[in-house]
Amino acid sequence: MNSEEQKPESNADGKGERRAAFEKVWKAPTGFEDWFKTVNNQPFGNRFMMTSFVFFLLAGVQALCMRAQLAVPDNDLLGPEIYNQLFTMHGATMMYLVILPFLEGLAIYLLPLILGTREMAFPRMSAFSYWVFFFGGVIFYTGYLFNAVPDTGWFVYPPVSLNEYSGLGLDFLLVGLGFIEIAGVGTGIEIATTILKFRAPGMSLGRMPLFAWAWLITAIMIIFAFATLFGATVMIEMDRALGTCFFRPQCGGTPLLWQHLFWFFGHPDVYIMFIPATGIVSMIIPAFARRPIAGYTLIAVAIMATGFLSFGLWVHHMFTTGIPLLSFGFFAAASLMIALASGTQVFAWLATLWRSSPDYKTPLLYVLGFLFLFVLGGVTGVMVAIVPFDWQVHDTYFVVAHFHYVLIGGVVFPILAGLHYWLPLIIGKMPSERLGKWSFWLIFIGFNLTFFPMHYMGLKGMARRVYTYPESLGLGWLNLISSASAFILGAGFLVVAYNVVYSRKRGVTAPRNPWNAGSLEWSVTAEMPNYVFLAPPVIRGREPLWDQSDEPHDPYLESIAKALKNEPAEWRAALVTDAVTGEPQAIQRVSGPSYFPIIAALGLLVTSVATLFQGYLVALVGTIFTIIVAGLWLWPRESELELMRRSKLPSKTGLPVEPTGSAAAPWWAMVGSLAVIGTIFGVLLYSYFYLRVYSPEWPQGSIKPPNFSGGAHYLLLLTSLGSILWARRAYNKADAASAAIALTVTALLAALFIAALSAQLADAEFAPSRNAYASIFHVTSWHMAALASGGALFLITAATRIAKHKNYLKGYTTLHLQITELCWYFTCVTALLVYLTLYVSPYAF
Amino acid sequence: MVQGKEELPDRSTLITNGKVGGTRLIFATLGGAACWLAHLLLSYGIAEMLCVAEILREPVLGLSGIGWMLVMISAALIFTALAALAVSLRLCSAASYAKGTEQGSAILFTARFGALSNLIFVVVIAVESIPIIYWLKEC
Numbered sequence: 001m002n003s004e005e006q007k008p009e010s011n012a013d014g015k016g017e018r019r020a021a022f023e024k025v026w027k028a029p030t031g032f033e034d035w036f037k038t039v040n041n042q043p044f045g046n047r048f049m050m051t052s053f054v055f056f057l058l059a060g061v062q063a064l065c066m067r068a069q070l071a072v073p074d075n076d077l078l079g080p081e082i083y084n085q086l087f088t089m090h091g092a093t094m095m096y097l098v099i100l101p102f103l104e105g106l107a108i109y110l111l112p113l114i115l116g117t118r119e120m121a122f123p124r125m126s127a128f129s130y131w132v133f134f135f136g137g138v139i140f141y142t143g144y145l146f147n148a149v150p151d152t153g154w155f156v157y158p159p160v161s162l163n164e165y166s167g168l169g170l171d172f173l174l175v176g177l178g179f180i181e182i183a184g185v186g187t188g189i190e191i192a193t194t195i196l197k198f199r200a201p202g203m204s205l206g207r208m209p210l211f212a213w214a215w216l217i218t219a220i221m222i223i224f225a226f227a228t229l230f231g232a233t234v235m236i237e238m239d240r241a242l243g244t245c246f247f248r249p250q251c252g253g254t255p256l257l258w259q260h261l262f263w264f265f266g267h268p269d270v271y272i273m274f275i276p277a278t279g280i281v282s283m284i285i286p287a288f289a290r291r292p293i294a295g296y297t298l299i300a301v302a303i304m305a306t307g308f309l310s311f312g313l314w315v316h317h318m319f320t321t322g323i324p325l326l327s328f329g330f331f332a333a334a335s336l337m338i339a340l341a342s343g344t345q346v347f348a349w350l351a352t353l354w355r356s357s358p359d360y361k362t363p364l365l366y367v368l369g370f371l372f373l374f375v376l377g378g379v380t381g382v383m384v385a386i387v388p389f390d391w392q393v394h395d396t397y398f399v400v401a402h403f404h405y406v407l408i409g410g411v412v413f414p415i416l417a418g419l420h421y422w423l424p425l426i427i428g429k430m431p432s433e434r435l436g437k438w439s440f441w442l443i444f445i446g447f448n449l450t451f452f453p454m455h456y457m458g459l460k461g462m463a464r465r466v467y468t469y470p471e472s473l474g475l476g477w478l479n480l481i482s483s484a485s486a487f488i489l490g491a492g493f494l495v496v497a498y499n500v501v502y503s504r505k506r507g508v509t510a511p512r513n514p515w516n517a518g519s520l521e522w523s524v525t526a527e528m529p530n531y532v533f534l535a536p537p538v539i540r541g542r543e544p545l546w547d548q549s550d551e552p553h554d555p556y557l558e559s560i561a562k563a564l565k566n567e568p569a570e571w572r573a574a575l576v577t578d579a580v581t582g583e584p585q586a587i588q589r590v591s592g593p594s595y596f597p598i599i600a601a602l603g604l605l606v607t608s609v610a611t612l613f614q615g616y617l618v619a620l621v622g623t624i625f626t627i628i629v630a631g632l633w634l635w636p637r638e639s640e641l642e643l644m645r646r647s648k649l650p651s652k653t654g655l656p657v658e659p660t661g662s663a664a665a666p667w668w669a670m671v672g673s674l675a676v677i678g679t680i681f682g683v684l685l686y687s688y689f690y691l692r693v694y695s696p697e698w699p700q701g702s703i704k705p706p707n708f709s710g711g712a713h714y715l716l717l718l719t720s721l722g723s724i725l726w727a728r729r730a731y732n733k734a735d736a737a738s739a740a741i742a743l744t745v746t747a748l749l750a751a752l753f754i755a756a757l758s759a760q761l762a763d764a765e766f767a768p769s770r771n772a773y774a775s776i777f778h779v780t781s782w783h784m785a786a787l788a789s790g791g792a793l794f795l796i797t798a799a800t801r802i803a804k805h806k807n808y809l810k811g812y813t814t815l816h817l818q819i820t821e822l823c824w825y826f827t828c829v830t831a832l833l834v835y836l837t838l839y840v841s842p843y844a845f
Numbered sequence: 846m847v848q849g850k851e852e853l854p855d856r857s858t859l860i861t862n863g864k865v866g867g868t869r870l871i872f873a874t875l876g877g878a879a880c881w882l883a884h885l886l887l888s889y890g891i892a893e894m895l896c897v898a899e900i901l902r903e904p905v906l907g908l909s910g911i912g913w914m915l916v917m918i919s920a921a922l923i924f925t926a927l928a929a930l931a932v933s934l935r936l937c938s939a940a941s942y943a944k945g946t947e948q949g950s951a952i953l954f955t956a957r958f959g960a961l962s963n964l965i966f967v968v969v970i971a972v973e974s975i976p977i978i979y980w981l982k983e984c
Contacts, residue, residue: 202947206954297954301961308878309969312885324896324984326911329976330888337969554947580870581951689890693897 021569026118026531029593037593039123040530044130045109046426048101051134053497055097058141060490062090067450071483073471083467084151085169089140091154092173095269096180097137099411100222103276104129104187106418107215109426111191113521114209116200116539118531118574119590121193121665124597124633129186131601136179139608143172153465155262156236158247158255163240174237175608181230182604188222189672191215193665196579197588200520201557202539204582205300209519209542210293213300214279217307218272224311225268227676231683232261238779241614243769246687252700252772256321257690261683263314270406271310275303277414278345281367284421285349287517288364289356292543295348302344309338319390328387335385342378346371362436363515366417369444373409377402380455395465398458404451416443416496423500424514428526429507432499439495446489453478518543535565536575539582560584563652570643575655576663586659587649589640596633600626631797641812658811661818670819674826677787681830684780685837691772699773699842703766711839713756717788717831720749724795724824731817736806739817743799746824750792754785777838784834791827794820873936874955876929877963880922884970887918896984911984912977919974926967933959 029037038044066086069078078086108126112119120126143149148169152161161170195216199208208216236258238244245251247258286293293299312334315323319331349371358364380402384390393399416439423431457475458464469475513522522545524532538557541547564575568587576586607622644657661667692698699705727742761781768778798820805813891914895901901910908916936956940949 204947204951204954205958206951297957297961301958301965304878304958304962305965308882308966311882315889324892325981326892326896326915326977326984327889329981330885330892330973333973333976334885334969337972340965557947580955581948583948689894693894 015566018566018569022531022534022566023529025569025572025592026529028530033593036598037595039127039591039593039597041108041112041120041123041126042528042530044123044126045105045107047130048105048108048133050105051130051137052098052101052105055093055137056102056493057497059090059093059098060493062086062093064486064490066090067483067486069467070469070479072480073469073473073476075468078467080467081151084153084465085149087465088150088153088173092140092150092177094407095154096177097133097140099273099407099415100184100269101133101180102415103273104184104191106280106415106422107191107276108187110422110521111194111212111215112198112532113425113524113528114211114519115195115198116203116520116533116537116544117194117198118533118536119198119572120190121198121574121588122190122591122669124591124594125186125190127594127597128601129183129190131598132179132186132604133183135601135605136176136183138176139172139179139605140176142176143169146172148172155266156258157262158236158239158258159249161236161240161258162248166240171237171240171612174233174240175612177233178230178237178608179604181226181233184222184226185230185676188219188226189669189676190219192219192223192672193668195219197576197585197663197665197668198574199577199582200533200537200539201560201575201577201584202554202582203577205580206297207539207542207582210282210296210299210303211276211279211519213303214275214282217303218275218279221268221272221275221307221310223672223675224679225265225272227679228261228683229265230676231680232258232265235261235683235687235779238768238775241611244775244779245769245772246691246775248772251770252691252695253775254691254694254772256318256694257687259318259321260314260690261687263317264311267314267317268307268310270403271306273407273411275306277370277411278303280414280418280421281349281370282345283517283519284363284367284417285352286543287421287515287519288358288361288367289352290358290516291352291356292518292546293348294351295344296542298344299348302341302348305341306338309334309341313338316385316390319387320394332385332387336382339378339382339385342374346375346378361420361515362431362433362440363417363421365437365440366413366420369440370409370413370417373405373413373447377405377409381406393458395463396458397454397462397464400464401451401454401458404447404454408447408451413443416440419496419500421515422521423503424510425521425524425526427500427504427507428510429503430510430514431503432507435495435499435502439492439499442488442492442495444492446485446487446492449485450482450489453482457482513545518546520544531572535561537561557584560653560655563649568644568647568649568657570647571640573657576659576665579662584653584655585663586655587653587657588659588665589636589644589657594633596629600629600633603629627793636812645808645811656811658815660811660815664815666815667819667822670822674823678826678830681780681783681787681833684776684783685833688776688780688837691776695772699777700771701766701773703770703773705773705777705842706760706839707843708839710760711835713753713760714831714835714839716749716753716756717828720746720753720824721828723749724821727817728821731802731809731814734809736802736809739809740799740803743795743802743820747792747795747799750788750795750827754788754792757781757785757788780834780838784831787827787830791820791823794823869932870936870952870955872929873933874959874962876932876959877926877966880926880929881966881970884919884922884973888915888973891915891918892984902984908978909983915977916974919970919977923967923970923974926963926970930960930963930967933957933963 028034028040065078066083069075069083108120146168148167150166150169150173152166152170160166195212235246239247245253247253247255249255282293282299313331315327315331316335384393384399384402420431420436457478460473460475462469462473462475510526512525520537537544538554538561572590572592573587574590575584576588577583578585603622603626607619607626610618610622647657649655649657723742723746727739727746730738730742761778766774768775798816801813801816802809891911895911901914903910905913933956937953937960940952940956
């Protein structure tokens with residue numbers, strides 16, 4: 001796309017009017033509305049990044065306070081209580097509020113530009129995720145207002161995190177964390193759908209920029225990892241607020257269960273931050289080396305392998321907790337093998353730079369710093385993957401050094417590289433090179449002097465998470481160097497912030513593509529319109545702006561792009577392409593400005609704050625309010641649907657404007673949502689069997705579990721499979737009345753199931769707080785009831801839509817039914833697994 | 846319809862002619878990774894549960910019952926991952942005849958991606974399993 005394309009055209013043939021209408025449809029709200037109603041990717045990308053930077057400053061101040069405390073031995077500057085609060089808030093802020101949200105902001109900002117599409121798949125989800133993240137961060141820090149700051153560590157290990165030992169401060173952290181998990185999962189689903197379905201025509205998987213590859217894998221990882229943490233967080237909050245026994249040893253629970261669940265999230269979380277950082281590096285190196293990346297396919301495979309393997313390493317955080325010797329092999333080997341995948345990327349980057357004549361500008365300096373530091377962090381990672389070595393250095397400063405090399409060297413350095421690299425696109429000005437180089441050297445030197453000595457401190461036995469150390473350890477001088485250098489590191493970050501502000505005000509206006517890069521985002525400038533691309537760009541190679549491809553132009557793709565120039569002008573839309581081949585599949589409506597995202601986030605805030613102070617009635621009202629708002633948000637306006645049905649685009653392009661099945665973005669959103677719900681059920685079922693294995697008696701407390709017939713109400717869900725199949729048959733025959741009746745019958749069966757299950761739980765001889773068995777039985781059943789309720793809601797809305805649109809049984813109505821079917825089949829399969837676990841397994845083995 | 850579209854070859858042929866079906870493509874691409882995930886979760890589950898419950902711990906032919914279960918699971922999943930590798934290699938040759946076309950290039954990349962990935966995961970499963978036979982036999 002060139003600058004001419006962004007100018008209005010002449011009025012010939014009504015093209016000027018179409019262009020004006022198109023511009024109007026994509027116009028962003030202004031003034032007050034801009035703050036709360038806008039949904040475009042650029043403002044929300046910016047908001048994510050700026051908010052996380054504010055939290056970064058807070059975390060930095062906390063780190064400097066800690067280093068001041070540790071500067072000399074036997075220091076009592078802060079004392080143990082404040083020190084515990086500081087390392088908890090520093091760790092939690094960096095892990096939950098800084099790195100990933102910043103990277104998500106960068107992704108939301110850049111992905112439409114890099115993929116050649118007009119918007120993210122679900123712009124309102126971007127807005128909702130931002131507001132939820134923002135409220136979560138505020139809740140996180142509200143503890144300071146009540147003098148109730150969490151002090152358990154960011155990992156929240158029980159029994160310290162149970163209410164006998166931790167007060168309101170931890171509730172703030174856990175509720176804030178719940179918000180951040182929801183925001184993370186929402187963003188994950190949105191990013192995965194965008195990358196899979198919203199690519200420019202011709203951008204097959206093999207031509208997708210590595211930044212997008214990295215984010216595709218990361219987004220899928222976020223869905224599973226954050227869902228696991230969400231399940232675990234709810235369980236520990238139940239232990240604290242409702243007296244359940246999942247992690248409480250005195251009533252049959254086990255704190256180790258938390259460690260398993262937490263690290264099943266926690267270890268992938270490191271890679272959730274690292275993989276997008278590698279995506280940034282893979283974009284910058286070719287731009288500066290002036291050549292395509294070496295080993296593209298190998299890097300893509302390495303990203304995927306890293307994503308998978310990262311879910312197999314969680315036990316290496318638990319080598320000292322006592323696990324069967326047999327298990328060491330799997331986890332140590334997986335921990336070692338992941339170095340293979342990471343190493344592959346390092347060699348590919350070095351090969352790309354090899355014998356090139358790069359211009360050593362600030363972004364490249366940060367990348368080179370990353371390569372050096374990450375390799376060091378990786379080597380110590382391999383060391384702690386070896387079980388006997390891990391036993392030796394566990395909970396020492398060696399581990400602190402290792403993970404800071406990985407997280408600052410491996411993640412923050414690429415973020416800083418990316419910030420300097422894409423700043424011309426974000427603020428429209430070139431960053432100052434002089435300030436950039438100053439910041440790099442301050443950060444690089446400050447970082448190494450702060451953290452490298454910690455390897456030695458750890459080997460000498462200095463324990464982490466302890467507020468001081470004795471002089472006899474002989475590490476005073478090293479700690480002093482480390483503390484003084486931390487201030488140099490902090491100064492470096494301040495120079496980065498100053499550079500952004502200074503360059504924005506006084507920087508040189510950035511030209512188009514200032515680095516002469518080959519990727520698509522540089523085809524536009526910071527003054528890009530909301531829709532970014534007037535017509536979808538046709539992709540013929542991996543570096544579209546270098547266009548080295550010798551493949552001929554594809555007339556079909558060119559004609560699709562031409563037909564979509566300025567179009568549609570009545571509603572916001574983007575082209576949907578095949579996930580593998582990048583072939584055009586459909587034209588998908590994308591949502592426009594709305595207050596619903598912030599109102600839904602506020603509803604969630606009311607629910608959570610009420611829960612925090614045990615106002616359960618208000619929490620219930622908040623939940624119902626949020627569900628109603630979500631319903632209004634998702635329900636498409638009839639006037640807009642009518643416009644779509646009158647569109648000439650299907651006849652011009654051969655592509656549907658009301659896509660169905662896997663061609664439709666909402667279908668992928670449902671798949672993602674079901675993956676989240678399934679993972680939470682996985683957490684509950686894993687917990688059931690884990691508690692069972694480690695319990696000398698099962699069910700505990702001589703409880704007689706319900707037998708096969710005790711779960712007869714689950715048969716209602718099995719029966720409902722027949723009625724939903726009946727609905728599908730009737731719909732295929734365009735018999736709207738029968739389809740609506742069949743869906744209503746299915747919903748009634750669901751309602752009967754929920755009523756019977758509720759009655760069983762109300763009459764149960766064991767309360768959820770009696771022991772761990774009772775807790776897991778009740779909570780799994782509640783979750784099953786909640787899933788069936790959600791499914792019933794979908795069934796009723798689908799029945800209503802089919803009954804209402806009986807003369808138009810296609811397009812969105814078909815999609816609605818498909819999504820409902822997907823949800824209901826999932827509900828039935830989950831119900832079968834829950835039934836087998838709760839009602840059959842206690843008698844079967 | 847799009848101008849000139851009629852003169853183009855049928856763009857859906859490669860996907861739908863049976864040579865490159867969706868399920869087959871997914872197995873060829875992610876089969877090895879899925880086998881590794883299944884291997885890790887099954888091995889961990891069996892080792893954790895049976896060792897704690899003290900079931901099948903007696904040695905048979907130098908290895909405990911649990912060890913033999915793990916070895917058998919490893920063998921089965923390595924075999925399945927190898928099958929995924931074979932399918933991805935066959936897809937490479939199936940797609941290479943259409944390399945010049947948009948879809949042919951896309952499928953060829955996906956098949957090569959799958960072949961590399963399956964190879965890596967076969968190695969990872971093997972590396973995770975070998976210590977069971979020699980060094981890490983006990984609960």
